[in-house]
Structure formats: C-alpha cells, structure tokens
Amino acid sequence: MQTSQYDRKGSCDVMTDRDSPLTEAFFYILLALRRPNHGYGIIQEVEQLTDGRVALGPGTLYGALQTLQKRGWIQIYSVDTESRKKKEYVITQAGREVFAAEMARLRELLENGRLMEGSGDDEVSIVSGQRQ
C-alpha cells in the first residue's frame, strides 16, 4: 500500500508550488540530475526525453534550480575551474525521496486510472473538465 509520505504543508499556496504534486518542470529537472548535469545539459536532456514536448525556458530553469537548491533537493556538484566555468548540479538524497514519493503518487493515479478501461460508456456520465 502506498500511503503518501507527503503531507499538505500550510495552506494552499498557489504562488509557489509546494512539494506535491511536483510540477512537470521539477519532475524532469530532478530526473535529469540523477547524474551531474549543467544548465543547458538539463534543457537538452529534458527535451530529448519528452520528444521536444517539454522545452524548459532559461528563466523557468534558472528559478527552478534556485528553488530546488534552497529546498535541499539538489546541490552543486562541481565548478569546473579550468577552461570555462560550468556549474553542475546533482540530486541529493532528499531529492531522491521526493522523487520517489512523486512516483508513488503517479503510480496510484495510473492504477486507479485503469478502472476507466473496464467501464462501459453508458454507465458513466462524464463531467468534462475545463482544461484546454
């Protein structure tokens, strides 16, 4: 049984996405940092992984890296002193835990989502969401 390790902290804060669920950007950045990677490397890897669907803007990525560092989910791996400085980041243990919790949440969604497959159309009335 997967009970979620994440509890809802504080009130629903719309401005800064608190821990759970992870935003798509955070999810993919953490994933790209399972091994050391630098800013532009993250953008490229995420683009590859998603077939170009998720293209991280530099502003979004920069802000996310600051936030993830502050939360202790990622850390600076190395600063290459020779040639050109290129800051590399890597995921921390805390980051891995958050990622695992998110995976558990997604797995639950997916498993519950399967209920839909066995259900007949006539029994279920669909209330359409309003997301474009």
Next chain:
Amino acid sequence: MMKFRLYLDKDSETEWLNQMVEKGWAMKRYFAGFYQFERCEPGQYIYQVDFGSRLYHVSDDYREFMEDAGVEIVQLWGYWIILRRPAADGPFELYTDVGSTIEHYTKIRRMFHGAIILEILCLLGEVWVGIQGEPMGYAMVCLIGAFIAGCINESIRIRNVIEELRERKSDMVFNKTKKGFSSLLTVGLLMNACALALIGSASDYIVAVIQVIAIIMMAAGLYISVRSARGRQ
C-alpha cells in the same frame, strides 16, 4: 538609429523589439526611454525581457547560466534585463510553465506597487512646492499624477495576467477587474503639466487654451474611469 519609447508594459516592449528585428534592427543599448538600434539580418534575434532581483545587477551565476544557454545580456536597466538569442538556436522563451510565469509577474507587480508608493510621496512633495506659489510644482504634480495612473493601469493589467494564469493552473475561476484609468485622464494630466510649466514663458492666451482642453480631457477621463469601474461590479 535611436528611438524614444516609454514602456511600462514589458510584454508590449518585447513585442516591439522583436518587430524591430523583423525590420532588420537589433536593439543594442537603452537609456531612459532611448533605444539604440544596430542593423542586423531581419529576424536574426529573439528578444526577451526578464526581471531581476536587484537593481542594475545580475549575479555571476545568472550571467554564466544565460551565457551557457546561448543567451546574451544586452542591457540592464533598473530591475529589467533585456536579453536576446540568435533565432537560429530555435524558439526562445524565458518562462515555459505557469508556476514560474506567475512568479515572474508577481515580482514585477510588487515593484510597481513600490514605485507607486514612492511616486505618491513625490507627488505630495510637489503639492507642497505648489502651495508655496511655484506653478512648476503643480506641473510636476500633474506629470507625476499621469505616471501614477500609468503604473496603476499596468499593475491592473499584470493582475489580470496573473489571474488568468492561476485559472489555468488551479481550474478555479477568479473574477477579474478590468479597466484602470482611461488614457484620456493621463493625456489630460500631461497637457495640464505642460500648460502649468508654460506659465510665464508663453502667452496667457495659449496657456489658457491648453489648460481648458486639459481640464476637459481630465474630467472626461475621470468620468469614463469611474463609470467603467462601477459597471464591472
């Protein structure tokens, strides 16, 4: 080439800079409303405007990060950071998800609120100068007043942008307050500022004519603003 523009709205500014690139002009420098352009290949660059966290300063971290992503920092101005990237490197957008875009606009809005408070303090100072019998003081009052109206309008615009983004993010519908001050009011204030500044140096007749027009515009602007604000409730 030099062009003068005053933008409070960074989205229109970005759009304009990119239109200029389409015409073969790349912005190179900025100073107090003056944009200096250089020739470039039409469509060579994509410009974006970012908002920093400190005045006229970006961290080395930010600088390196942008450089690494192939982005050039063209100009720092106040909190604003004008960036560009060769269009050949693909589409260039700074903020690609709702959360970070909201954060970006929230920072900008906070800055405008700070600016409005400062301007109101200046305005009060100039009112005092005016009371001392100096017409220039009232001219400044009108000028600052016009600027305050512009900033309030921009703050309202950003608020609406943020609300729209939040709707997309949380599936909740927020009600928006549209409309700020009518531009007639702003223009009227500016004209009145000119008229007051001209007292003594131009003929009384001209000053009176400008002032009458200005007052009509301000009154009409105020009326329209109040009516549209009421109509929304």
